[in-house]
Amino acid sequence: xxxxxxxxxxxxxxxxxxxxxxxxxxxxxxxxxxxxxxxxxxxxxxxxxxxxxxxxxxxxxxxxxxxxxxxxxxxxxxxxxxxxxxxxxxxxxxxxxxxxxxxxxxxxxxxxxxxxxxxxxxxxxxxxxxxxxxxxxxxxxxxxxxxxxxxxxxxxxxxxxxxxxxxxxxxxxxxxxxxxxxxxxxxxxxxxxxxxxxxxxxxxxxxxxxxxxxxxxxxxxxxxxxxxxxxxxxxxxxxxxxxxxxxxxxxxxxxxxxxxxxxxxxxxxxxxxxxxxxxxxxxxxxxxxxxxxxxxxxxxxxxxxxxxxxxxxxxxxxxxxxxxxxxxxxxxxxxxxxxxxxxxxxxxxxxxxxxxxxxxxxxxxxxxxxxxxxxxxxxxxxxxxxxxxxxxxxxxxxxxxxxxxxxxx
Amino acid sequence: xxxxxxxxxxxxxxxxxxxxxxxxxxxxxxxxxxxxxxxxxxxxxxxxxxxxxxxxxxxxxxxxxxxxxxxxxxxxxxxxxxxxxxx
Numbered sequence: 230x231x232x233x234x235x236x237x238x239x240x241x242x243x244x245x246x247x248x249x250x251x252x253x254x255x256x257x258x259x260x261x262x263x264x265x266x267x268x269x270x271x272x273x274x275x276x277x278x279x280x281x282x283x284x285x286x287x288x289x290x291x292x293x294x295x296x297x298x299x300x301x302x303x304x305x306x307x308x309x310x311x312x313x314x315x316x317x318x319x320x321x322x323x324x325x326x327x328x329x330x331x332x333x334x335x336x337x338x339x340x341x342x343x344x345x346x347x348x349x350x351x352x353x354x355x356x357x358x359x360x361x362x363x364x365x366x367x368x369x370x371x372x373x374x375x376x377x378x379x380x381x382x383x384x385x386x387x388x389x390x391x392x393x394x395x396x397x398x399x400x401x402x403x404x405x406x407x408x409x410x411x412x413x414x415x416x417x418x419x420x421x422x423x424x425x426x427x428x429x430x431x432x433x434x435x436x437x438x439x440x441x442x443x444x445x446x447x448x449x450x451x452x453x454x455x456x457x458x459x460x461x462x463x464x465x466x467x468x469x470x471x472x473x474x475x476x477x478x479x480x481x482x483x484x485x486x487x488x489x490x491x492x493x494x495x496x497x498x499x500x501x502x503x504x505x506x507x508x509x510x511x512x513x514x515x516x517x518x519x520x521x522x523x524x525x526x527x528x529x530x531x532x533x534x535x536x537x538x539x540x541x542x543x544x545x546x547x548x549x550x551x552x553x554x555x556x557x558x559x560x561x562x563x564x565x566x567x568x569x570x571x572x573x574x575x576x577x578x579x580x581x582x583x584x585x586x587x588x589x590x591x592x593x594x595x596x597x598x599x600x601x602x603x604x605x606x607x608x609x610x611x612x613x614x615x616x617x618x619x620x621x622x623x624x625x626x627x628x629x630x631x632x633x634x635x636x637x638x
Numbered sequence: 639x640x641x642x643x644x645x646x647x648x649x650x651x652x653x654x655x656x657x658x659x660x661x662x663x664x665x666x667x668x669x670x671x672x673x674x675x676x677x678x679x680x681x682x683x684x685x686x687x688x689x690x691x692x693x694x695x696x697x698x699x700x701x702x703x704x705x706x707x708x709x710x711x712x713x714x715x716x717x718x719x720x721x722x723x724x725x
Binding site: 385388389391392393423424426427428429430431432444447462464467468469471532533538539540588589591592594595596597598599600601602603604605606 | 639640641642643645646647660663664665666667668684685686687688689690693694696703704705706707708709710711712713722723724
């Protein structure tokens with residue numbers, strides 16, 4: 230049990246009394262050994278998110294990670310030195326996250342790390358403990374000598390964690406205290422990713438720790454130039470973009486998200502067919518699958534070129550184009566393979582599906598505001614529900630007309 | 639890429655502003671520009687309400703209702719009753 234939570238190589242004599250605290254799920258109440266909420270130098274390794282103590286479990290994990298290449302001695306103790314070249318496993322890990330495989334538990338142990346052979350004058354970067362974030366940063370730091378403070382953001386990237394407050398003033402202040410950064414470097418400057426500003430108040434950090442926060446660039450790829458520039462970011466480095474590559478790389482996540490409700494719907498349709506009422510097949514599947522692809526992949530990819538501003542509108546518009554195309558493919562208007570009831574149903578349903586999925590893509594986008602999303606949803610969601618309900622009634626009506634020997638209308 | 643017009647909750651009070659320029663640094667969408675030793679809202683509709691400017695203004699000159707522009711978060715908050723946030 231102890232092994233599974235503290236990493237295989239952990240010294241058993243040290244962790245033997247922590248078996249109940251290392252795994253987050255063990256036991257209802259914490260034993261006294263687990264301490265828990267105290268922020269001091271306790272030796273707890275409890276499941277508490279705010280456990281900042283430098284305990285042996287997390288220390289072992291920090292030094293035994295595959296990307297650690299050595300150790301650097303500092304007045305505050307040994308610091309793991311990390312690779313700036315990614316391995317195949319790192320690349321595979323990123324790819325898996327894009328497809329939502331193990332994405333919620335892809336983490337780096339929080340704490341201090343060294344890149345190259347930094348001294349007490351070396352710059353200090355701060356980042357989140359999402360493994361993909363950590364990789365995107367370190368792969369850009371080849372040839373540099375600096376320190377990295379990894380905050381505990383629960384495996385979430387900088388921007389999202391800052392929005393939640395986990396990449397925040399409190400965690401930063403506590404973490405630089407826990408790693409004893411004041412002993413490691415002589416200067417008092419921290420370089421934060423610019424998007425971390427959402428959760429961190431620079432003036433508060435200075436007040437509480439004496440460290441001055443400088444917001445670096447939005448993208449890790451600009452860090453080298455930023456440092457070479459005397460820690461000055463250009464307007465370009467400060468601006469968030471949303472390129473076609475950025476947009477497409479996030480679409481698998483939307484597809485995976487759409488997959489579950491789709492399976493559920495197909496299950497229902499399968500039963501509907503099996504009891505002899507429904508008559509749905511591969512063609513219907515193609516229509517729906519097309520609408521999903523249009524809403525979750527095509528519209529996001531073509532986002533700036535699709536007319537309109539509201540995401541639900543953009544998705545609905547391309548969904549309507551797809552619905553019309555689908556009906557033409559099905560032989561309308563001269564040699565239709567199904568009747569007009571079903572045709573109208575698809576004209577209502579397919580744009581709604583696309584619209585909903587593109588609306589959900591607001592969460593992946595880099596420029597939508599909550600007020601804006603609120604406003605478009607107030608209009609779009611009732612429209613979608615109305616259209617989908619209408620489509621459902623038409624489908625069922627058509628099915629029953631057919632069931633009772635009526636013409637396929 | 640521009641989102642909806644005239645929806646954001648961003649407010650700037652030039653009386654409180656000292657022109658330190660922190661908001662110019664942290665804004666990811668160039669909403670502010672320097673103006674007469676202070677700043678001005680240059681592109682209000684580009685604001686995504688991330689809240690970085692307000693949080694990092696030492697003088698409280700900026701307010702914005704911080705939130706995530708995410709429909710899935712709005713939907714889940716509708717069912718759970720909380721504030722919209724990432725899952």
